Amino acid sequence: MLEPDVAHHELSIRVFVQALSFDLVVTSPEVKARETAKRLFGEDQSVEVDERFAELQRGRFLKDYETQVTATFNAPELSINGWESADSCQQRGREALRILAQKKLDRICVCGHGLQGALLRSFSLKQAHASLKEWAAINMPDHMWPAPQG
Numbered sequence: 001m002l003e004p005d006v007a008h009h010e011l012s013i014r015v016f017v018q019a020l021s022f023d024l025v026v027t028s029p030e031v032k033a034r035e036t037a038k039r040l041f042g043e044d045q046s047v048e049v050d051e052r053f054a055e056l057q058r059g060r061f062l063k064d065y066e067t068q069v070t071a072t073f074n075a076p077e078l079s080i081n082g083w084e085s086a087d088s089c090q091q092r093g094r095e096a097l098r099i100l101a102q103k104k105l106d107r108i109c110v111c112g113h114g115l116q117g118a119l120l121r122s123f124s125l126k127q128a129h130a131s132l133k134e135w136a137a138i139n140m141p142d143h144m145w146p147a148p149q150g
Contacts, residue, residue, distance in 0.1 A: 027110070
């Protein structure tokens with residue numbers, strides 16, 4: 001059961017996104033993204049899954065996650081500690097967005113992940129690379145509802 005303020009926040013977001021009447025909803029294949037789309041749009045919304053929107057693939061768990069994120073963003077061409085390179089992750093996302101743009105729809109919602117979102121944002125802003133500060137500022141739904149089971 002969600003706390004009342006969290007439930008209210010989730011409802012507010014759900015009402016807002018449903019009012020936008022998206023022509024297409026696309027998600028990462030990962031459970032968290034698919035669950036987010038389902039919670040925001042309901043069971044009846046048709047959702048397309050695109051592998052290219054998967055989160056930046058991470059290697060082993062590191063105690064200092066933010067240091068790893070910074071290193072990955074600052075050396076985008078490198079795979080550091082077994083993580084996918086930022087360039088590779090960004091390229092996947094750019095290709096998926098290019099294909100979506102060819103559909104010539106007015107409103108498309110992509111339910112994805114923070115690291116790839118920060119990389120795509122930095123590209124669209126013509127920045128040399130993403131930054132930890134911008135990634136940390138992305139309002140992700142992790143705080144809004146419990147992680148899905150499975």
